[in-house]
Amino acid sequence: MRTIGYRIGAVAVLTATATGVAALRQEPAPAPAHPFAHTAAAPAGAPADLAVRFEALLGQHSVLAANMMRSRVRGDDDFAQAANASLGQNTTDMTALVGRLFGTATAEKFEPLWSQHIVALFAYAGALANHDDAAREEARDELAGYEIDLAEFFAAGSQGRLPPATARSLVVLHVQHLTGQADAYAAGDYTRSDEQFRQGFQHTYDLGLGLAKALLPPSDSGVLSEPVWRLRSQLGKLLAEHAVLIGDATRAAVTRTADFTASARMLNANTSDLAAAMDTLFGSAAARRFQQLWGTHVTALVSYSAAGAARDPARQREARARLDKFHQDMAVFLAGATNGRATPAALRAALVEHDHMLLQHADAYAARDYPEAHEIAYRTYDHMSSLARTLADAFGASVAARLPKGAAQTGHGGLADVVGHR
Amino acid sequence: MPVYARITGLAVALALVLAAPSGRPEGAAGPPTPSVVPPAASPAPADSFVSSSSYPSVALPVRLRIPALRVDSRLIDLGLRPDGSIEVPGDASVPGWYDGGPRPGQPGPAVILGHVDSKRGPGVFVDLYRVRPGTLAEVDRADGSTARFRITEVSRVAKTRFPTDLVYGPSLDPTLRLVTCGGSFDHSSGSYRDNVIAFAEAA
Incomplete structure (x- = not known):
């Protein structure tokens, strides 16, 4: 074999x-x-x-x-x-x-x-x-x-x-x-x-x-090199990495392999980086709220996977219920942060799809259906990249709307003759 | 070695792999080989996993130092005026950090403004126009840490075409922008016509 x-x-x-x-x-x-096709700029x-x-x-x-x-x-x-x-x-x-x-x-x-x-x-x-x-x-x-x-x-x-x-x-x-x-x-x-x-x-x-x-x-x-493209690239990398690392951690949780602890450490580092990015864009209070919600999602997915290994359907149902609440809460949070540029319904649908694929991914591993698991992981990565683009544009537009207007008045003219001849 | 030769060599190597008994030698140590997932007999690390609930926060900036320009000053916080324009320091000898944006060293562009002059003499950024790429700018933070940056570019732009996006626009690169005035002085409006902007990246 x-x-x-x-x-x-x-x-x-x-x-x-x-x-x-x-x-x-x-x-x-x-x-x-x-689900964001109507709000996102199509590639x-x-x-x-x-x-x-x-x-x-x-x-x-x-x-x-x-x-x-x-x-x-x-x-x-x-x-x-x-x-x-x-x-x-x-x-x-x-x-x-x-x-x-x-x-x-x-x-x-x-x-x-x-x-x-x-x-x-x-x-x-x-x-x-x-x-x-x-x-x-x-x-x-x-x-x-x-x-x-x-x-x-x-x-x-x-x-x-x-x-x-x-x-x-x-x-x-x-x-x-x-x-x-x-x-x-x-x-x-x-x-x-x-x-x-x-x-x-x-x-x-x-x-x-x-x-x-x-x-x-x-x-x-x-x-x-322009900010809008930098944000698309950087947020894309963070969220794509999330898709990769949550997939790896759930694989390790389902198969109960010895590399789970290290894998979970990487996943946590990515979650912290995402929260730091939210701090940059929306401030520390929003970042803390984001991390609390995002953590619920990550914890529930790992719990679902671990429960699969333990043959504990009750715990899996509980994890699914926590994910349902996460979809609702995170959609409301992100819609608020973006002043409605991304709608709660579209956000919730995208998050549901993301977690649906990750749950399927964990199930495929539990069944040792590796082709299916890899095919789902590939789609999850693509979906995450697409969602990241939409979020980056909504985040960027929201932040841009509250940037300082105009130039900086940082001179009084005391050295006008000198400054004007430089 | 040419590509075709390496391909041939690799094909031979792969053929040997396929022909030989493969896998880990009997009794050899190595990572565990997963089998069909057994029911858990004892708790696994994944059973008690909890996602991280904190992230590295960056302390507030308190001091700016640019040794090449003999700048060594405390920093004040700047916000927005009611009309949406940015506040500027009241004291021309003290620069200010825009507190609606990232803190220096945090992902994103931190912005520090300083006057080129007062009504009677030079301001803290009087020499910003001549700062060279590679010049070090340091920002001390409230927790005793220091964020270090290197100037990459200095530009002078008309205030009527101020590049808001390039100065404040959201990205996750930990950068610094230093802003002051330059160009000719418009006595009717009481302000300079240009801004001088120094762009810096994390050192």
Whole structure:
């Protein structure tokens, strides 16, 4: 069974090459529908929109690659197979996006390089699982080669805007995060593994925006530095990370694996970061209220998952009831914070959908239906990215409405003759 | 090594993996392999999990120091006037922090205003126009901590085209903006025609 799993996994990784290039010739998939469609600016396909999508896909790649490597280390072939399928989907989506952003020729060069570094990561994790130091070194050498190739590819595409040395250091760090988290996971050091996991996600997410800025002409990339785009990117990263980490924590809770405590620590760090962001946007009182409500949601999801492992349906019903209340309370809170720019009904529907997918995700893990679990996780990530965009725009507009008006009158003219001649 | 050579090598390696008995050697240590989830015999850590209820708060700013400009002053708080414009310090020698925005070092743009002059002499930001990229600006906070920033850019803009979005606009980058007046003085309105804005990022 294990051998078959590896074979299918390897094939899944390798076939991503063909499917990805084929996707370039297809019409772009429509953006995931969400209940905010009437209030959100629909993705227009502008380069800046695609760049934000690109960073989300790169961040997702980091998570899926880490999951694939961890499952290989655990010797959990079914899981590894499902993780590989998601990774292949991510590569396909990313290649299609590269095609839209930078052209088909660029995408056709990108995809094999990208797929090959995934195959090398797959081999690295297998060597770790088998305690085969020689194979691990061989995979490490392979990865070093792809680091150079990918860096050269990105640097060449940037037309001088991204120096090769910088490109290489960025790619090297990405690979180091992935191999580092796998090394630590294999050693049972879940805290260190999760630190690398989180840093890897954040680095890769940011790397996506950095690459887009470097590869796009300045006329297209300039807007990405403007506050509205920065907020979309940053809130997108925090909420996408929430989707990733709550999925990981519920997986660990359902399967009662030893990495739960470290996973929960990461999840809490993300929740704190989200509260800090709310403090920036709406002040400390709102941030405390947000964290209280958000914490209810996180705690209930973990409780639901743990109750699944304990075969305790009463506790699961209780968790669902707490989530119902959360949907109502958080929708009212966010609608108030945004002065109605996001309506309570639309917010509640989006939150219900988010938690519905996460509950399904936990159930799929409990049933060891890993393909289903990964497919749901992929949709949850997309949904979260879409919701994050809507929230970022509603938050941004709400804050903008109360910013100081006009310029600052910070002079009285005592030095007018001097100041005026500078 | 060329790509095609590495692909070939990798294919061989994968073939060996597939052919050989795989998985963890018998008796080898490693993370637990999950099996079908058994009913819990004892409480697991997840059973008692409670989400975090706090976040790192950033203390209020109390002092601004820009050694290159010989600025070392306490800070006052600034809010909004009834007409929605920003308050300015009453004392030209003391800068003020806009308390409707982020605190320095918190995610987001913190904004500090200072006068270029008073009616009789220089103000605390009289030399802001000549600050260079890379210059250090430090903000001491009420809890004894210090947020450090490096100037990245200085620009002079007409007040009629004040870039509200770039100065105050919500983002989560922990940045600092220093604002004063510049350009020619309009005696009829009693104010300078331009603002000088220094943009700084976390050091």
